[in-house]
Amino acid sequence: MNTVTLTLDEIHTLARAALLKAGSNEEMANCVADTVTRAERDGSHSHGLFRIPGYVASLVSGKVNGNANPKVEHITPVMIRCDADNAYAPLAHARCLDQLAEAAKTYGIAMAQITRSHHFAALWPETETLAEKGLVAFTCVNYMPMVAPYGAKEKVYGTNPISFAWPREGSTPVVFDMATSAMAMGDIQVAARDGKTLPSGVGLNEAGEPTTDPKDIDPNTGGGMILPFGGYKGSHISMMVELLAGPLMGQTVSFETEKTDNNDGGPPAGGQFILAMSPEITSGTADWGTGADSLFDKLKSFDGVRLPGERRHKNRQDTGPRSINAELVKTVSDLG
Amino acid sequence: MNTVTLTLDEIHTLARAALLKAGSNEEMANCVADTVTRAERDGSHSHGLFRIPGYVASLVSGKVNGNANPKVEHITPVMIRCDADNAYAPLAHARCLDQLAEAAKTYGIAMAQITRSHHFAALWPETETLAEKGLVAFTCVNYMPMVAPYGAKEKVYGTNPISFAWPREGSTPVVFDMATSAMAMGDIQVAARDGKTLPSGVGLNEAGEPTTDPKDIDPNTGGGMILPFGGYKGSHISMMVELLAGPLMGQTVSFETEKTDNNDGGPPAGGQFILAMSPEITSGTADWGTGADSLFDKLKSFDGVRLPGERRHKNRQDTGPRSINAELVKTVSDLG
Numbered sequence: 001m002n003t004v005t006l007t008l009d010e011i012h013t014l015a016r017a018a019l020l021k022a023g024s025n026e027e028m029a030n031c032v033a034d035t036v037t038r039a040e041r042d043g044s045h046s047h048g049l050f051r052i053p054g055y056v057a058s059l060v061s062g063k064v065n066g067n068a069n070p071k072v073e074h075i076t077p078v079m080i081r082c083d084a085d086n087a088y089a090p091l092a093h094a095r096c097l098d099q100l101a102e103a104a105k106t107y108g109i110a111m112a113q114i115t116r117s118h119h120f121a122a123l124w125p126e127t128e129t130l131a132e133k134g135l136v137a138f139t140c141v142n143y144m145p146m147v148a149p150y151g152a153k154e155k156v157y158g159t160n161p162i163s164f165a166w167p168r169e170g171s172t173p174v175v176f177d178m179a180t181s182a183m184a185m186g187d188i189q190v191a192a193r194d195g196k197t198l199p200s201g202v203g204l205n206e207a208g209e210p211t212t213d214p215k216d217i218d219p220n221t222g223g224g225m226i227l228p229f230g231g232y233k234g235s236h237i238s239m240m241v242e243l244l245a246g247p248l249m250g251q252t253v254s255f256e257t258e259k260t261d262n263n264d265g266g267p268p269a270g271g272q273f274i275l276a277m278s279p280e281i282t283s284g285t286a287d288w289g290t291g292a293d294s295l296f297d298k299l300k301s302f303d304g305v306r307l308p309g310e311r312r313h314k315n316r317q318d319t320g321p322r323s324i325n326a327e328l329v330k331t332v333s334d335l336g
Numbered sequence: 337m338n339t340v341t342l343t344l345d346e347i348h349t350l351a352r353a354a355l356l357k358a359g360s361n362e363e364m365a366n367c368v369a370d371t372v373t374r375a376e377r378d379g380s381h382s383h384g385l386f387r388i389p390g391y392v393a394s395l396v397s398g399k400v401n402g403n404a405n406p407k408v409e410h411i412t413p414v415m416i417r418c419d420a421d422n423a424y425a426p427l428a429h430a431r432c433l434d435q436l437a438e439a440a441k442t443y444g445i446a447m448a449q450i451t452r453s454h455h456f457a458a459l460w461p462e463t464e465t466l467a468e469k470g471l472v473a474f475t476c477v478n479y480m481p482m483v484a485p486y487g488a489k490e491k492v493y494g495t496n497p498i499s500f501a502w503p504r505e506g507s508t509p510v511v512f513d514m515a516t517s518a519m520a521m522g523d524i525q526v527a528a529r530d531g532k533t534l535p536s537g538v539g540l541n542e543a544g545e546p547t548t549d550p551k552d553i554d555p556n557t558g559g560g561m562i563l564p565f566g567g568y569k570g571s572h573i574s575m576m577v578e579l580l581a582g583p584l585m586g587q588t589v590s591f592e593t594e595k596t597d598n599n600d601g602g603p604p605a606g607g608q609f610i611l612a613m614s615p616e617i618t619s620g621t622a623d624w625g626t627g628a629d630s631l632f633d634k635l636k637s638f639d640g641v642r643l644p645g646e647r648r649h650k651n652r653q654d655t656g657p658r659s660i661n662a663e664l665v666k667t668v669s670d671l672g
Contacts, residue, residue: 075617078414079444108415109611111445113618136584138576152638156631164576176572230566236512236644237573239631240474240500247627248472250619256630275445275611281411282449283586291583294592295492295575302488308572 002326011049011322012037014329017336018052022059023066024088031090035121040322042312046186047122049324052332054120055088058266064088064118072096078103078110081249084117086269092117093126100276101133108281112274113249119143120267123163124177124309130276131165131173138164139274140241143267145255147181148225150235153208155225158254159185160241165309167279169289174296175309180238181226188214192221203227244273338662347385347658348373350665353672354388358395359402360424367426371457376658378648382522383458385660388668390456391424394602400424400454408432414439414446417585420453422605428453429462436612437469444617448610449585455479456603459499460513460645466612467501467509474500475610476577479603481591483517484561486571489544491561494590495521496577501645503615505625510632511645516574517562524550528557539563580609 006014015036019029032055040048058064068087072095075081080100084092092114103110119141130137143158161184163177179185182202191198192214203217204210205224216222228234246253251271252260261268279288299305342350351372355365368391376384394400404423408431411417416436420428428450439446455477466473479494497520499513515521518538527534528550539553540546541560552558564570582589587607588596597604615624635641 075620076443079618081620107412109445109447111613111618136579149635149638149641151641152635154638156634164572166579176576178569178572180569229569233514233516233565233570236500236514239635239644240512242631243472243502243628247624247631248613248615248618250621250624250627252627253631255634256627277447277584279584282415282447282584284411284417285586288583288586291586291588291592292579295578295583295589298492298591299485299488299575302485302490305485305487308575 003323004326004329005321006324006329007321008037008041008319011040014332014336015049015052018056018332019059021336022056024059025067028066028068028087028091031094032088035090035125038125039122041316043315044122044312049328049332051120052335054266056335057264058118061262061264063262063264063266070095072099078107080110080112082112082114084114086116086118089114089117089119089272090121097126097129100274101130101135104135104276104278109277114272115249115251116269117272118267118269119272122177123161124175126274127163127165128173128175131167131175134167134278136166136277136279137275139272140245141272142242142245142254142270144258144261146185146219146226147228147238148204150228150232153204155219156255157228157238157242159226160238162241166292172313173309174307180229180234180241182229183226188218188226192218201227245271248273339659340662340665341657342660342665343657344373344377344655347376350668350672351385351388354392354668355395357672358392360395361403364402364404364423364427367430368424371426371461374461375458377652379651380458380648385664385668387456388671390602392671393600394454397598397600399598399600399602406431408435414443416446416448418448418450420450422452422454425450425453425455425457425608433462433465436610437466437471440471440612441614445613450608451585451587452605453608454603454605455608458513459497460511462610463499463501464509464511467503467511470503470614472502472613472615473611475608476581477608478578478581478590478606480594480597482521482555482562483564483574484540486564486568489540491555492591493574493578495562496574498577502628508649509645510643516565516570516577518565519562524554524562528554537563581607584609
């Protein structure tokens with residue numbers, strides 16, 4: 001793979017230019033470019049510049065509103081609704097996460113619901129932002145149907161990721177962020193590009209039969225579908241995500257979302273569920289970290305076991321330039 | 337297997353007598369007997385009379401307080417703390433679930449934290465009770481260490497079940513309740529009793545090597561350990577349960593709990609995390625059920641796919657007597 005070396009600032013500039021050219025205003029372009037740059041910084045390449053063509057497509061098609069003005073209102077003192085006005089999600093986060101944190105710090109628990117937003121990024125930026133404010137955080141989104149519920153042979157669920165973060169004083173939060181499908185769509189696409197086969201149990205072909213060929217599994221190239229992680233239990237969790245990020249906040253479930261999406265390759269309109277809790281209030285003590293640290297110390301004591309998020313946080317310590325796929329850099333440059 | 341036929345009232349009387357004899361007061365004996373009877377009614381035999389010897393053991397040893405007086409206080413308007421005073425969990429639920437529901441209906445979201453309780457039952461009685469009041473509910477507990485985190489060869493996590501319920505107007509809630517281990521401990525014990533082998537991937541022996549022998553996996557009989565469901569993703573969810581039901585509310589994680597438990601065979605002292613949300617408030621509409629029903633209708637359209645909880649609710653329609661293992665009935669009778 002040919003690569004080009006870019007500083008983090010150069011990555012930001014490149015992403016921003018493509019978004020502005022496609023019709024985003026300054027504020028949203030900056031928010032999305034921040035998210036993309038943080039992904040490249042942490043080594044989450046599948047959520048970095050790789051996503052820019054999709055972001056651009058949905059601005060150009062008009063599905064995403066380049067001049068969106070997300071509005072935040074308190075439904076109750078502990079429930080914040082952010083109608084994203086068809087913005088990309090990072091702009092909605094910039095508008096509502098501080099208010100969510102404030103409510104959680106006052107009442108112990110609070111929820112933000114983001115509606116009519118377009119989420120195309122990882123989820124850890126949200127949970128980690130809240131954890132850096134001393135809060136325990138959970139979030140999930142549904143998406144477009146790509147996953148067959150356990151026992152079915154039809155795409156119903158999105159890859160429906162969930163992220164959870166636990167804050168640590170004087171240290172980086174412990175954060176996981178994972179699709180509730182057996183594999184994330186981006187990883188299946190990368191395997192297809194590289195001509196690799198996948199382990200059995202990842203997906204089904206168009207006829208609903210097991211296959212290890214990523215091209216057959218990819219709904220876009222082969223009409224197939226991914227399986228949930230962990231059999232029926234993972235399927236239950238994916239169902240829960242459909243409900244929390246959809247009907248709970250008056251938004252649609254993934255297979256209904258598909259019916260109104262314009263298939264421009266960018267993310268559909270949908271909801272995001274975000275929960276924040278103050279461990280100081282819930283535990284009733286300022287020493288809430290000790291019990292959790294004993295668990296993390298135990299986990300770190302095992303050979304080959306890493307705390308979730310550790311690899312990203314290690315990558316982050318390197319503030320130097322990053323090697324990026326040259327073809328991708330050219331594609332994004334041409335869009336800017 | 338020899339069986340005895342008992343009415344639901346007879347099951348309740350049998351359970352209640354054993355608990356009273358072991359030192360429980362009337363109120364707690366009734367609450368626990370209700371929970372046990374509901375489990376037998378729904379066909380959840382592993383949480384029915386099967387649990388009475390363990391309930392009795394912890395009353396007799398004094399680990400559980402037969403005259404516990406759980407106290408409920410509002411930490412904030414949306415956060416309810418129930419110090420269970422070392423009661424069995426169903427007594428704590430009887431004291432705090434109504435207040436939790438009221439807070440959720442007022443503020444949209446509320447949390448109950450139960451501390452110093454002993455949970456030995458399924459979790460669906462809590463989430464289903466809340467769903468029957470029109471609320472979306474989630475709960476989890478940690479337990480004693482029986483599960484090796486993904487990549488480790490040592491028991492750290494409990495089987496750490498989670499339950500989620502979605503209310504439906506005019507119909508039973510959709511409810512799942514599942515261990516975050518590859519198999520519930522009760523099922524492993526039943527397989528051992530029946531001389532069966534288990535699928536690979538369920539557990540490890542004492543040396544941390546894969547085995548399919550349930551006796552080797554059972555920490556009590558073989559010193560082994562269960563694996564999380566769904567590899568590293570299930571392991572992450574189990575870690576989240578450790579934190580939510582433990583340090584978040586000032587309670588211990590499972591492997592720390594073990595150090596203070598008296599190993600009488602009953603459930604250790606610990607915490608329970610319960611979340612309740614009003615879909616009417618979160619969605620902003622009285623018509624919040626339609627979007628979810630479209631998902632449930634889709635799931636029901638697949639051959640062989642059942643909605644979570646459906647089997648229990650079907651069993652429940654039968655109000656007649658139940659067939660129970662004769663040896664178990666004798667054991668419980670002798671305790672009463």
